[in-house]
Amino acid sequence: MSNAAQFFGGRGAPRPTGALDGTSAFRTTQNATNSTLSSAYTPIKRVQSGSTTAGVLKTILSASGSGVLSFLAVESFDATSRTHRIKVTLDGVVIFDATTGAEISVVRTHLVIGAIANATVNAATEITFEPLSFNSSLLIEYADSLTESNGAYIAYRYYPA
Amino acid sequence: MPLEILVELPAAPAPAPQADPCEWFIDIGPFFDRFGAAKMAVLTSTDAGVKAIVADVSVRKWIDLQRADVATALAYVGSVVPSVTGALQTAILTTSVTADENMALRKLFF
Numbered sequence: 550m551s552n553a554a555q556f557f558g559g560r561g562a563p564r565p566t567g568a569l570d571g572t573s574a575f576r577t578t579q580n581a582t583n584s585t586l587s588s589a590y591t592p593i594k595r596v597q598s599g600s601t602t603a604g605v606l607k608t609i610l611s612a613s614g615s616g617v618l619s620f621l622a623v624e625s626f627d628a629t630s631r632t633h634r635i636k637v638t639l640d641g642v643v644i645f646d647a648t649t650g651a652e653i654s655v656v657r658t659h660l661v662i663g664a665i666a667n668a669t670v671n672a673a674t675e676i677t678f679e680p681l682s683f684n685s686s687l688l689i690e691y692a693d694s695l696t697e698s699n700g701a702y703i704a705y706r707y708y709p710a
Numbered sequence: 711m712p713l714e715i716l717v718e719l720p721a722a723p724a725p726a727p728q729a730d731p732c733e734w735f736i737d738i739g740p741f742f743d744r745f746g747a748a749k750m751a752v753l754t755s756t757d758a759g760v761k762a763i764v765a766d767v768s769v770r771k772w773i774d775l776q777r778a779d780v781a782t783a784l785a786y787v788g789s790v791v792p793s794v795t796g797a798l799q800t801a802i803l804t805t806s807v808t809a810d811e812n813m814a815l816r817k818l819f820f
Contacts, residue, residue, distance in 0.1 A: 596719040614713035685711065702722060709713035 564682045565644045573647035575635075575659040586624040586658060586702040593620050598701040601693035606636060609703050610689040618687060619680040620663035620706040625652050631700055634692040635661055639683040648692075663706070682710060732812055732820055734775045740811035741773045744802045748793035757790045772815040775803050 586595055601607060623633045634648040649659050658665055666676050687707065693700045736744075745752055753764060763783045767773060773780060781803055788794040 595722040597722045599719055608717045609719055610715070611717040612713055612715050614711045616713040703719075707713075 564684065565639060566642055567644065569645055569662075573645045575647055575649055575661065576664075577649075577657055577659050578665045586622060586704040593622075593704045593706045595702050595704045597626065597699040598691055598693060598703060600698050601691075601696060601700060603694055603696045604634075604692055606634070606690040606692045608688065609691050610687065610705065610707070612687045612707070613685065614709065615682070615684050616687060616707055616709045617680045617682050618662060618689075618705065618707045620704065621661040621689065622658050622663065622665075622704050623649075623661075623691065624658045624702045624704075625655050626700050626702060628653050628655055629695070629697075629700065631697075632694040633659060633701055634694075635659075635703075636688075636690040636692075637661065638686070638688040638690075639681060640685050644681070648694075651694075732807075732816055734807060735772045735815055736775060736807050736811050737772055737814045738768060738770060740807075741767065741802075744805070745794065745798070748791060748798060751791050751793050752787055755787075755791055760787055760790050763787060771819060772812065775807070 586593075596609060598609075599607070618637075618639070621635070621637065623635055625631065625633070630651045630653045632648050632651055635645060636643065637645040645661050647661075652659075662679055662681060664676050664678065689703070689705065691701065691703055742749055742753070752760060755761065755764075763786065766783075781799070784794070784799040784802060788796065788799055
């Protein structure tokens with residue numbers, strides 16, 4: 550029996566059945582001069598938001614099956630004022646749905662899952678410490694407050710499990 | 711149940727290489743060290759202009775080797791201190807700054 554099974558009764562990493570921390574809220578960290586999610590230091594997968602319609606959720610990642618989500622964050626692409634909404638649904642349960650305030654900084658990262666090490670210097674890098682497992686489905690959605698193209702970087706890390 | 715990706719946006723393009731803002735910044739101590747054998751002659755000079763330049767350098771957080779006034783100051787020092795030759799001035803200004811030569815300013819200010 551593995552060490553993890555001793556703590557979790559052999560059922561693997563716990564799966565959330567409700568909102569993270571009881572409520573959906575971003576944790577925000579700010580770099581000194583460089584965007585974290587768009588920088589060369591990012592070891593996490595990055596995507597740009599693509600074409601967005603103001604206030605309309607679009608799918609960033611949709612998966613069926615079992616896996617783990619261990620990092621998720623959003624960051625503005627440029628200094629145009631906009632808000633970012635992220636919604637995460639695991640196994641049909643919405644575990645996160647929040648919108649940032651009006652964002653004009655390109656060096657401020659809004660974290661959903663995971664953290665940023667050395668967040669205030671140029672060598673900031675993502676760390677993961679909170680793997681969230683899912684059994685049947687994962688859905689990450691994003692909504693920009695603006696109708697535009699590529700207003701945000703969204704970064705995440707997942708793997709089948 | 712195997713994980714199947716149904717929808718996923720393509721990866722963002724790789725970011726363009728970012729310019730290093732500290733590339734030509736040097737800590738004060740290593741800047742003086744670049745004078746090599748001429749260092750003590752500069753530091754012990756009684757010339758008012760050289761003393762003023764040394765004092766001005768000493769109060770900075772770092773020296774930007776690409777600033778025009780740094781080259782002008784070196785030229786003046788060279789006019790007073792013979793061992794600060796033109797070749798030495800060029801070497802001081804154009805030798806790439808190593809990691810050891812700007813470690814302090816990177817840690818403190820960047």
